[in-house]
Amino acid sequence: METLKFKTNIKCGGCIATVTPHLNAIDGLEQWKVDTDVADKVLTVTGEAEHLQKEIEETLKKAGFQGELI
8 A cells, every 4th residue: 555645736625525526536546635734735645556646646637736746
């Protein structure tokens, strides 16, 4: 299992609600959470997917957000 953290522009509960169905649709993604209390709005993901980083970045982009691995 792999855990990755991304700096994002997901700022609030509404943004989380928007991105939720997109992230939940990723095969191999076990769990995810966004910490909107920190300046970098860190998205932490845990999963088994072979190309998890790329999938997360592409999925965020499709949902209208940005994510950069930190």
